[in-house]
Amino acid sequence: MRDGTSVASNSEPANEGLRPSPSLGAPSPRERGEAENIVIVGAGIIGICAAAYLAEAGRSVMLIDRTGICEETSSGNAAAFAFSDVLPLAQKGMIRQLPKWLADPLGPLAIPPGYLPKLLPWLIRFWRAGSPRNYEASLAAQASLMKLAEAEWMGLMERSGTRKMLREDGSLELYESEAEFSASLPGWSARGRFGIAFRHVAGGELAELQPGLSPRFVKGTFVPGWKTVADPKLLGKAVWGHAEAHGAKFVQGDVGLVMRSKDQVVVQLRGGRTIMAQHLVVAAGAWSHLLARQLGERIPLETERGYNTTLPRTAFVVKRQLIFSGHGFVITPLDTGLRVGGAVELAGLRRPPNFARSRAMLEKAKQFLPGLDPSGGREWMGFRPSLPDSLPVIGRSQAADNMVYAFGHGHLGLTQAAATGRLIRDLVVGQSPAIDLAPFSPQRF
Template structure:
């Protein structure tokens, strides 16, 4: 336990905020969780449910600048843009695309690996004794390609994973069919990635973790936080729902909605929503053995409690606009192509917001110039995967401990000035 017990206000009750709260409580601190909609209301509910330890290669790989325009005009590609949003997006997009090169891809992958590389173990440690353990399913993961040539087109990404110790096996022909019989015959090549896992119901999992925070003496407040209270350069609380909640430290972990509070703290973090979509097929006629990334459509098929979830797509359109129809239709077509014999009782849709920084690396650490104010967001496609490690780092920093890793890569100060 830390020498000084603090009252920490954690703004955001998704996987990062709830993980931070649990690790703070284990270190002896008092915690108040504040969220506008309650636990697991956003991306922590709607994600692919994958503990993707090997998903360290960012979207901004070499060649993206050349591919992106063609993808935007192809209705069968998983990249969408609301054109009316383009003027607002452009400053962020120019910085984002500036990292689409080999050197930056390797640097980003190294930073991500240190957050997500032990994801299954991190989740098991987080959930131990909380009642949420039941949703953690350690298992392998499949990446499905049309054929070997399709796979070899991703050679650079696989070389980066291999350099970081990610273990995988190539499967072709009969070996692929033996591993996964639910896929279309058009999918002729697969990569079985070891030491991964899934959460069989992400929403229920995060809600159970939040319930544990309350059971351990934490407070859950459903309200919108409008400001961080500061006195003499120190964060002393938040204004939420018209009232002030006082504390000794504040953590902003609101995912894609974190930008406003960060600006109030003097930091203009370049943050955008990579809008993601999912379809769920309830009582499906067939279920994959493991989660499957269908490489041609850049979406994941994940077995969940009573249903199969297909999650993916990137759409740039900001936080305000409602869902677009085209991404749902693309997902529908892609699932039909990957699993042509699939039948189901009911289908449901969801759209949510992945928080993405321009350099694809999360923001984790204390705000420069404001003691006691901490940020934890920006995990783009790997928020569920990296939530527990991020929460543990933040709890250590708040408790005056020094994590045994290079935190400068995640520091909020990299966007200062």
């Protein structure tokens, strides 16, 4: 059964083609609308965590989203706290596998031919990001953010009463040949340099970690520190409840325009409402670069469209998240079902979803887990906001110090959300950031 997409994929991308209306000028709060301390655009997990941290700090926070709290891309992800996933995508063997993957329209990576010309500048940046001279800097930056992310998530879950939603079962990455396993070893060695624990397994230990696996898998790597959550949508809503208890409020609306007005920010909704703010946080996921463009910055964000199917919990007994890196997808046991999903389709915001990709992953899952019941599933597609160097944008806009960006986390939005919330709070309240933000600067491009 099809369950739709995380956003209406045929709708006009938010903010595109808008220009300031003559009436905006430099309105005062009394003349044009409410005066807010902080407005956050985007109620995905990044915006939710930013709201929680700022509300905890006693700030007046308004969170704006066109659909609701954790209703779009953050609602349907693979539910992982992937704190050990420090390798940028360009440096995880993707460049080497691109020709093979692109030859399969339903494989781990797809690019519609008609979209390739628009995507080419991003792909060139992606290729450059994978060069050896960029490797260590990207790896160190990602590792520092991941270390902060784990500490901040554990603290936020305690404060928000959501620790009971955490699963600490580790993950199991699987290999179908000795050659595939050997190709993974440099990446594991790099992780080991940053203190990430793992062990390679085979035979009986592999079968014990996940009973019922196909014998095609000859080895695996178990990561004990890998964590998942009961359901990402439920977690997001619960963290929002914590922010709301500290005074944060939500407004449903489609942001059409943001602009600076003297020392304030004008936020205009498409329905006509205008809100004045002292600070603006842009956390609108795959639509964020369109808002940044209104502020004079061109940030090379691209949309990775991810697909999944969530099966009933009875489909198969999966003990922990299973990672099929050679096929670009994972299987995650949730409280609300068994989620089979991943892969990458670089196709922008406008194209309709291709749910044949969900079905292709499900077919593979049936081969990998003989006995899996594929019936009763809900198909889904979401937009991952991705930057070519696999690092998010976290920092101030060049337009004004009271405008900050928090987007571009790619596959790691859930994982890095609490760290990003902490860093956004640091920037807004004028504290020294917990880590060096230079690698995440919006101006690095």
